[in-house]
Amino acid sequence: MTAAATMDVCVIIAAKNAAETIARAVASALAEPETAEVIVIDDGSTDTTASSALSAADDTGRLNVVRFENNRGPAAARNHAVAISRSPILAILDADDFFLPGRLTRLLAVSDWDFVADNIAFMDETAAASAAADVGRFQPEPRLLDLNGFVEGNISHRGVRRGEIGFLKPLMRRDFLSTHQLAYNEALRLGEDYDLYLRALAKGARYKIIHSCGYAAIVRGNSLSGSHRTEDLKRLYEADRGILADNRLSAEAAAVIRRHERHIRGRYEHRRFLDLKREGGPIAAITYLLGKPGAIPAVAGGIFADKAERIRPTEALAERGNSNRLRYLLPASAELS
Known part of the structure; x- marks a missing residue:
């Protein structure tokens, strides 16, 4: 870890039957110098999710794995993690996904926000190993996202792959959530992120977006986030x-x-x-x-x-990038040299 880094981010991972991917997610979070704690909530898994998460622990004592005996859903898991965490900044990471190196540094360089999110690179599992090299390096171009733009960005269109703004994974300031008594709606098992961010924007949250890409999302047909009742x-x-x-x-x-x-x-x-x-x-x-x-x-x-x-012909995964297995959620016009 660099001496200059301020460790004030809690990374929250809600996981169910994620034994195959959870160690990668945990390791990517622990690799960020700004990570003060990683809290994994094993949400009633029937596989080895908890032990797989623990296998990625380093010697810093920053990893905390909590197991729910019964599945309670991602909203309940995240609320519990928020309640037991101590850090002033909260980050959500899905168990299938992982951070790209330097993600938190780039996000924390942005000023004046209550929520701040970066670009997402969608990829299949075969592209994950080389993602750090293949994902483009884009100018941040920070901008504010208002309530109207957020909601409009969450009205999906058939025939278009995952692309709603609600998929963004912002860092969140704990004090804003506490001041406005905001938490995940535990009745929801679909759109719980959208609902929380919308309620925050309705309370006046400053939600900033940068086009730098630091979050890798694995696209798979059997993911929990891709199916719903x-x-x-x-x-x-x-x-x-x-x-x-x-x-x-x-x-x-x-x-x-x-x-x-x-x-x-x-x-x-x-x-x-x-x-x-x-x-x-x-x-x-x-x-x-x-x-x-x-x-x-x-x-x-x-x-x-x-x-x-x-x-309709199947849409290719790629929109742009060094790999034909990559696409980005946000358009990025200017690459860093």
């Missing part, structure tokens, strides 16, 4: 409704949140229709629609989009 969609649009009811918002902000709520509610209605069709047959699904005529446009649009997606 129909009920999870319902809880997410209900969370939007809660934010609309509980905050004094501008007319523009309220309008964009309502757009997101309709977007998620439409996805829910489509999924609910498909569930009923699978479980009870076409008559059960059509009977449901007849009782909810307002859902018909969303269901029809979802069915049409599904059919179109089956015939």
Whole structure:
């Protein structure tokens, strides 16, 4: 560790059945000089996640692994980690993913923020080993993200790979969360990050973004973050409704949140229709629609989009970069020399 580094970041990793990747995530967090503590919450795993995490410990005593006997979800796991941590700055790292060297140094060089996030490099598992060399070095170009831009950036589009702004993993100042009594909504198992950041922005949080890339996200078909239940969609649009009811918002902000709520509610209605069709047959699904005529446009649009997606050529993972297995969440225009 460098003597100049200030160790004031707690890295939080919520993990379930992540034995194959958790050691890499832990090691990448411990390698950052600014990391004061790494807290792993083993959220009811049935594999060796806890022991695999411990295998990455160094001799600094910064790693703390806590095991939940029963799965409680990522929001509950993160809330527990926040409660037992001591550091003034909090960082979230998914168990599949890892930090690229120097990530925290670059983020902490930015001033005047309550949340600060950097670019994400999406890659498959085969690209992980060479990621530090392959990921581009971009000018930071810091900018503020306001509530409207954040919500607009979380309205997804079919046929486009993961790309919503909600996937960003910002550093968060503990004092802002404490002052505004903000925590993860434990009723959510989908969009819990989006919900927390939106509630923070509604309270006036300064959310900055830089285009430097320090977070590597592994794309895999069976990841927990890539799958969700129909009920999870319902809880997410209900969370939007809660934010609309509980905050004094501008007319523009309220309008964009309502757009997101309709977007998620439409996805829910489509999924609910498909569930009923699978479980009870076409008559059960059509009977449901007849009782909810307002859902018909969303269901029809979802069915049409599904059919179109089956015939659309698969999008390549790469958008730019040194590897055809890399793409970036944020556009980055200027590379460092």
